[in-house]
Amino acid sequence: MLVVSLMRLDDQETRLQEAFPHVDFKFYKHPSQLPEEVHQQMDVLISYHPEVDAAFIENAPNLKWIAWYATGVNRLPFETLKKREIQLTNAGGVHAQQLTEFLFAYILDDYKELKS
Secondary structure, three states: OEEEEOOOOOHHHHHHHHHOOOOEEEEOOOHHHOOHHHHHHOOEEEEOOOOOOHHHHHOOOOOOEEEEOOOOOOOOOHHHHHHHOOEEEOOOOOOHHHHHHHHHHHHHHHHHOOOO
């Protein structure tokens, strides 16, 4: 399986490669750095880059899953994804717990007139 990330993940890159030695991970900063051979062979794409469009997806015949590294997916070509039966996941809700905690902290701060 070939997993391509269009974002560098720093120390996580090594940890991913060690945790999943049977998976071939490739990391790039920009779609223009992606070799054509890798583009055509990738099974999974990790990205949130604006250049991931219908043409980009059509040039990836083996692509089965896009892991979108953001919440919003509105600009992605849903018709292309549906036609190709490509799975799409995103980061929706990833910070829900922290946001809830901050919200309650601010409510209590305001209600109790705490000095901050």
